Structure formats: C-alpha cells, structure tokens
Amino acid sequence: MQRIYVHPLPVRVWHWINALSFVLMILTGIQIRYVGLVSMVSFQTAVDVHNWVGFVLIGNFFIWFLFYLFSDKITVYHPELSPMKHFRDSFRQMKYYGYGIFKGDPNPHHVSVYHKFNAMQSMTYQIIMLIIVPIQCVTGLLLWDVERFQWSVELFGGIRVVDTAHVLTFIVSVVFIFIHPYLASLGHTPMAHYKAMFTGYEEIDDDASH
Amino acid sequence: MKCTKGKWSGFAANANLLVFFMLALFLIGSIPAHATFGVLSKDDKACLNCHAKKPYDKTNAKGDSVSLHINDKKFSESVHNDNGCTDCHTNLEKVDIKKHEKSNNKLIGTRTYSVAAIKVCVECHKKTVKQYDDSLHASLVRGGNEEAPICTDCHDPHSVRAESAIAPVDDVPCGNCHAKIVKAYAGSIHGHARTKQVEAGKIPKDDTKAPICSDCHKSHSILAAVAQGRIANSCLSCHKSALAAHKKWLPNTELHYEAISCSTCHVTTTKRRVDLRLYDTIAKKDISEKTGVPMFESRAKAADIQGLGLDALALQSLLTEFNRDIPRGGTVLRGRLELSSGIELHQLTDKSKAIKDCDTCHSSGTDVFQTVTVSISRPDGRSIRHGAQSEVLTSPISVDSVKGFYAIGGTRIKLLDVLFAIALFVGVTVPVVHMTSNWLFRRYLRNIESKKRAPPPQT
Numbered sequence: 001m002q003r004i005y006v007h008p009l010p011v012r013v014w015h016w017i018n019a020l021s022f023v024l025m026i027l028t029g030i031q032i033r034y035v036g037l038v039s040m041v042s043f044q045t046a047v048d049v050h051n052w053v054g055f056v057l058i059g060n061f062f063i064w065f066l067f068y069l070f071s072d073k074i075t076v077y078h079p080e081l082s083p084m085k086h087f088r089d090s091f092r093q094m095k096y097y098g099y100g101i102f103k104g105d106p107n108p109h110h111v112s113v114y115h116k117f118n119a120m121q122s123m124t125y126q127i128i129m130l131i132i133v134p135i136q137c138v139t140g141l142l143l144w145d146v147e148r149f150q151w152s153v154e155l156f157g158g159i160r161v162v163d164t165a166h167v168l169t170f171i172v173s174v175v176f177i178f179i180h181p182y183l184a185s186l187g188h189t190p191m192a193h194y195k196a197m198f199t200g201y202e203e204i205d206d207d208a209s210h
Numbered sequence: 211m212k213c214t215k216g217k218w219s220g221f222a223a224n225a226n227l228l229v230f231f232m233l234a235l236f237l238i239g240s241i242p243a244h245a246t247f248g249v250l251s252k253d254d255k256a257c258l259n260c261h262a263k264k265p266y267d268k269t270n271a272k273g274d275s276v277s278l279h280i281n282d283k284k285f286s287e288s289v290h291n292d293n294g295c296t297d298c299h300t301n302l303e304k305v306d307i308k309k310h311e312k313s314n315n316k317l318i319g320t321r322t323y324s325v326a327a328i329k330v331c332v333e334c335h336k337k338t339v340k341q342y343d344d345s346l347h348a349s350l351v352r353g354g355n356e357e358a359p360i361c362t363d364c365h366d367p368h369s370v371r372a373e374s375a376i377a378p379v380d381d382v383p384c385g386n387c388h389a390k391i392v393k394a395y396a397g398s399i400h401g402h403a404r405t406k407q408v409e410a411g412k413i414p415k416d417d418t419k420a421p422i423c424s425d426c427h428k429s430h431s432i433l434a435a436v437a438q439g440r441i442a443n444s445c446l447s448c449h450k451s452a453l454a455a456h457k458k459w460l461p462n463t464e465l466h467y468e469a470i471s472c473s474t475c476h477v478t479t480t481k482r483r484v485d486l487r488l489y490d491t492i493a494k495k496d497i498s499e500k501t502g503v504p505m506f507e508s509r510a511k512a513a514d515i516q517g518l519g520l521d522a523l524a525l526q527s528l529l530t531e532f533n534r535d536i537p538r539g540g541t542v543l544r545g546r547l548e549l550s551s552g553i554e555l556h557q558l559t560d561k562s563k564a565i566k567d568c569d570t571c572h573s574s575g576t577d578v579f580q581t582v583t584v585s586i587s588r589p590d591g592r593s594i595r596h597g598a599q600s601e602v603l604t605s606p607i608s609v610d611s612v613k614g615f616y617a618i619g620g621t622r623i624k625l626l627d628v629l630f631a632i633a634l635f636v637g638v639t640v641p642v643v644h645m646t647s648n649w650l651f652r653r654y655l656r657n658i659e660s661k662k663r664a665p666p667p668q669t
Contacts, residue, residue, distance in 0.1 A: 035569050102647060144462075160613045163618070177637070
C-alpha cells in the first residue's frame with residue numbers, strides 16, 4: 001500500500017467543522033420546523049444554536065473557498081467539460097458502486113493529488129459547494145434578520161420564497177448527510193477514507209498507483 | 211338733640227332715600243357684566259331664566275320634540291362660561307326675548323343644528339377642527355352617518371371642562387358609542403392604572419401616565435385602528451424600551467413588531483387571526499378602494515364561488531385581478547397577526563402574562579392560523595374583509611400568492627414535508643439496502659468459493 005498526501009490541513013479542518021455544522025444545522029432545523037412533532041430542545045434554543053452555527057458555517061465556507069482559490073489543488077474541483085467523458089466515467093463509477101463492489105472489483109477511479117474525486121463525487125461536490133451551500137447560507141442569513149435584509153428578501157420574491165429555497169436546500173443536505181458518510185465507508189476498509197480525512201494520507205494499492 | 215321736625219325731618223327722609231339708592235346701585239353694580247367660575251353673567255342669566263328649566267322642550271315645525279334645557283350650574287362651571295351664550299349663538303345677540311320664545315317653527319333637530327354649529331367651533335378651535343376633518347369620524351359624518359360623532363357628541367358645549375380636568379375612566383365620551391370597549395379597557399392593566407391615577411387626583415405628564423382612549427387613538431385625528439403601524443407607534447411612544455427588551459429573547463424582533471400587533475401577545479385569552487392585506491409594492495402602501503368604485507367585495511365573491519372562503523386557487527385568481535390594476539405584478543399580500551375582536555384587544559394584561567412560548571404560533575395546526583381573512587382598505591382607512599380558508603397559508607401556491615407572509619413551522623408548506631420524508635427514506639434506505647446487498651453477495655461468493663475448494667466426494 002502506498003500513501004499519498006491528498007488532504008491538506010486547511011481542507012481537513014474545514015471538512016470536520018463542516019460535518020459537525022451540517023449535523024447541528026440539520027438537527028436544529030428539524031426542531032425549528034417541526035416544533036410540534038419533535039422535542040429535542042426548545043424552539044428558542046434551537047433558533048439560537050442554529051443562528052450561531054450558521055455563522056460558523058458561513059465563515060467555514062470562506063476557509064474552503066479561499067484555500068482552493070489560492071491553491072493549485074483547485075484542479076480537484078474543475079468540472080469535466082467533455083460531456084461524453086463525464087458520462088462515461090460517471091456510468092463506470094455507478095456500475096462499480098451498484099454491482100462491481102459486490103464482486104470485489106477494484107475501484108475504477110484512481111486517487112491522485114490533483115484528481116482525488118471520482119466523476120460522481122466531483123459533480124456532487126461542485127453542486128453542493130457552489131450551489132447548495134451558497135443558497136443555504138444566503139437564504140439563512142436573510143431569515144436570520146428579515147427586517148435588516150428586507151430589500152434583499154423582496155428582491156428574491158418575499159419571505160416565503162426565501163424560506164422555501166432554504167428548506168429545499170435543507171432537504172438536499174439531509175440526503176447528503178446520509179449518503180456521503182456511507183459512500184465514504186466504501187474504501188478498501190470501512191474506516192480508510194475517514195482515517196485519511198484525519199491524517200491527510202490516502203492509502204492506495206501499489207497496482208493502482210501505476 | 212332737639213327734634214327738628216319739619217326742616218330736619220325732610221333732610222333725614224332725603225338722606226334715607228339717598229342711602230337706599232346708593233345701596234341699590236351698589237347691589238346692582240355687584241352683579242358682574244361678565245362671568246367668572248361658578249357665576250353667570252347678566253346676559254346669560256337672562257337666557258337661562260328659561261333654558262335652565264327642566265324639562266324645557268319645544269316642538270318644531272316638523273312636530274319633533276327638541277330639548278332646549280341647559281344645566282345652568284354646569285354651564286357656569288364650564289370653560290365656555292367666559293364666552294357667554296351669544297358668542298356661539300351669535301344670531302341671538304340682540305334678540306327680543308318674547309319673540310324668541312315664540313319662534314318654535316325655526317327649531318331644527320339637535321343633530322342638524324350641531325352639525326351646522328361646527329362652523330362656530332372652528333372660530334376658536336381652528337387647528338382641532340382641522341384635525342377632526344381628517345378623521346374617520348368626520349368621514350363618516352360626511353357620508354351621512356347619523357351616529358358618527360361631531361364636536362358636541364364628545365364635548366357638551368354647555369358643560370365642557372378644561373383639558374386638565376380629570377375624568378373617571380368610565381366617564382370618557384367615547385363610551386357613548388364604544389361602551390363595550392371602554393368597559394373592556396377599564397378592566398385592563400391600563401384601565402386599572404388610570405383609575406389609580408384618577409383617584410390620586412394627579413395624572414403624570416411623562417411616560418408613567420396611564421393612557422386613556424385619546425392617548426392611543428388621538429383626540430380628534432382619529433383614524434382606523436388598522437392604519438399602518440399607528441397603534442403600535444402609540445404603544446412604543448410610552449414603552450420606549452420595549453423593543454430593546456424584546457430583543458433580549460425574541461429572534462427577528464423587528465419582523466415580529468411588523469407582523470404582529472402588540473395586543474396579539476399581550477391579550478392572553480382570545481381568538482387570533484391572520485389578516486392578509488392587499489399591498490402595492492410599487493407605491494409602497496396598502497391598496498385602498500377608491501370612493502364610489504367598490505371592487506374588492508365583488509371580486510372576492512366572484513372568486514369564492516361556493517362561499518366557503520377563498521381557497522388557494524381562488525386567492526391566486528383574486529390577486530391576478532388586482533395585478534391588472536397595478537402594473538408589474540405589484541400587488542402582494544402582506545400578512546399580519548391580530549385579534550378577531552376589537553373589544554378584547556383593549557384587555558391588555560400585565561406583561562408577565564404575555565405570550566412568550568414560541569410554540570403558540572410556530573407549530574403546525576395551531577389555532578392562530580385557522581382563521582384567515584383577506585382585506586383591503588376603504589377610502590376612510592377601515593378594512594373590508596373576506597374570509598379565506600386556512601389552507602391558503604400552507605398550499606404550494608402560497609409561495610406565489612402569500613409570498614410576503616410566513617411563520618416558520620406554523621405555516622409550512624405540506625408538500626415540502628413530503629419531500630423531506632422522501633429524503634429521509636432515501637437517505638436511510640439506500641445505505642441499508644446497499645450494505646445488505648453487499649453482505650449477501652459477498653456471502654454468496656464465499657459459499658461458491660468454499661464449494662470450489664472443497665475436495666470432491668470420494669467414490
């Protein structure tokens with residue numbers, strides 16, 4: 001097994017703050033929206049925690065954004081511009097996860113420093129980080145103080161439009177928070193990728209590295 | 211002294227007569243030509259010789275009985291005592307009393323006379339009458355409403371007291387028409403505080419003054435209570451620290467202030483409703499019906515075919531109609547939480563009893579969002595309302611039709627709940643199914659492997 005350093009420290013810090021923030025935001029968001037059905041904490045406590053962690057998430061986003069903006073590792077987020085190649089790679093990856101993995105086939109994607117995400121991951125992370133999270137953060141900020149941002153709320157169409165966008169991105173986040181950790185457990189061992197996100201080093205087969 | 215009858219008796223008689231005349235002149239002179247507090251002038255006494263009689267009714271040419279009684283004691287103690295009768299009743303300044311007494315056929319009804327007499331009030335009270343002219347009361351009078359108050363309905367001109375006079379809570383003239391409201395107010399925290407201050411004989415001039423009707427509704431420029439922000443501004447004019455106090459615990463405080471009337475939380479046991487008011491986002495004000503062009507009720511009835519209240523589609527259709535009048539889709543609905551009863555909203559309680567539990571509004575199915583009305587302003591500022599079904603707040607169409615009103619959790623769109631449930635199901639099921647399939651497949655493969663490796667049975 002060969003070890004390659006693919007997760008720099010800022011990325012790891014950002015990732016785990018993000019993970020914890022996502023979980024807290026989802027849980028408090030559920031408490032706020034479903035106060036009649038759920039009683040984890042009071043509505044008021046949920047709103048307070050949601051607001052505080054929301055600002056942490058916004059700040060954290062900028063850690064990720066600024067790191068990659070000024071790093072050569074930004075290539076990991078470059079979209080695949082050839083639709084045919086993207087479709088082919090995505091299909092191959094889906095086939096692996098849907099069937100090949102059961103047979104013990106090797107992962108068709110080979111991790112490298114500048115190309116650490118497979119086709120499906122790449123597309124998903126671009127959507128999450130460049131569309132879902134920004135919409136979630138902006139709408140969340142507007143909802144935090146509707147009167148202060150009244151001009152912006154009206155620009156988007158009104159408070160109900162803003163809230164609906166916030167809830168839709170929350171729903172996507174709920175799917176993500178289940179699927180992402182599960183797919184992360186599909187390495188050569190269940191904890192391989194988790195360990196990599198702490199140490200920064202992914203372990204890859206010597207055969208795969210050639 | 212030798213009696214000097216004859217010469218001296220004549221002198222004594224003249225002297226007595228002189229003293230008598232001087233005394234008479236003195237007495238006559240001591241009756242003031244002008245009045246002072248509690249004392250009527252000579253001229254006014256002449257009028258009140260008849261008009262102080264009780265009863266003092268006359269029948270006019272129409273056959274109606276008109277009371278002409280004036281309480282002379284109250285008049286002498288009123289602020290108008292300084293003016294006297296003919297300052298207002300100018301046509302009677304040089305009247306022949308005998309002819310005046312017989313002129314019944316010139317009598318008109320009290321209401322008609324009083325409306326015309328506003329011209330007299332304006333001579334001295336120009337600014338106040340101007341304020342009244344802009345009020346809802348004046349608008350109703352101009353519209354022919356015989357019950358709407360004019361100057362004399364609140365200020366009996368023959369017994370009006372100084373502004374500084376302290377009236378008991380249940381003696382305010384507003385109670386002549388709004389008796390139930392005054393009674394409700396009297397039992398409120400403001401009413402109790404006012405009563406204490408009245409009993410102490412001193413009304414403070416600072417923010418500790420307990421308000422009476424005119425403090426919130428203004429004395430003369432009374433507008434419809436729903437006029438934008440007016441009552442809330444009245445509350446905040448005394449309760450200056452209220453906003454800061456709410457910010458300590460209430461998220462989105464300014465939004466709550468905008469969307470919820472103070473009494474909605476500070477009157478505890480009563481029915482609440484959501485009022486969706488038509489608002490012009492281009493002109494930035496409530497949409498108002500034009501005088502003589504009523505549109506709202508006819509359009510609302512046309513949209514509410516079954517008469518069960520506007521449903522989501524009907525509300526959307528109503529908005530579309532109004533958007534034809536205002537370009538660029540400027541018509542939106544702005545929601546506000548308020549009390550259903552105008553009487554109950556005067557029953558403000560101590561702040562310790564105010565609603566602080568967020569669940570009251572922010573949970574689905576709460577009573578607060580079961581009663582919904584759609585409204586528009588009349589030209590005089592009052593509202594015309596039409597009922598709507600509560601589903602208008604939670605329907606997917608509400609993202610467009612009720613885009614300006616949303617209470618987190620309380621008016622959530624049900625379709626999004628379904629999507630969330632699907633997301634949870636997918637999020638849990640996919641990993642479980644995949645893990646299970648993986649485990650089963652690997653087990654199957656291991657079985658095949660072990661069978662391949664097993665030695666062939668010996669023959």
